[in-house]
Amino acid sequence: MEKYVLSQMTGKNFSKTVAAIYLQTTYNQDQYPEYLKWFYTVNLPRIFKKEGDIIFYLDGLEIVSLATLKNKDEKKICTLLVNEDYRKKGYSKQILEDSFEYLQTDTPLITIPTKRLDEFNKIIEAYNWKETDRTDEYYSEEVIFNAPKVLRK
Helix, strand or coil: CEEEEHHHCCHHHHHHHHHHHHHHCHHHHHCCCCHHHHHHHHHHHHHHCCCEEEEEEEECCEEEEEEEEEECCCEEEEEEEECHHHCCCCHHHHHHHHHHHHHCCCCCEEEEEHHHHHHHHHHHHHCCCCEEEEECCCCCCEEEECCCCCCCC
């Protein structure tokens, strides 16, 4: 198992890796129909601007886990994935710890669709993440964890 950081890759390796990461995360289109556009026009430019990154682990050529991170206006895990074949083996802890180190916090902002909360329940409990809000701004309800408190008008 080897750790990689997308911003540290160059040339063909960068391009091939971007394509592989996108393909691995296309499940996000179920929740966000504009995921393709976001991935290439928001997420990747963030890496070039040094406002975020993607940390991932490979087992040979297979993506084991990855985290898409935002680190400018907020410290956020945008996408967290552990490949189904590698779940329940400690890889979520590994990628989360790397994310915390990169973001310099163990309470990053993260939103989780309510229909997927059960999948994340052990992580939420283990790291004592606090539900701070809910939103249906996208295509289904999401729970927001660890957001700073904001006064609503």
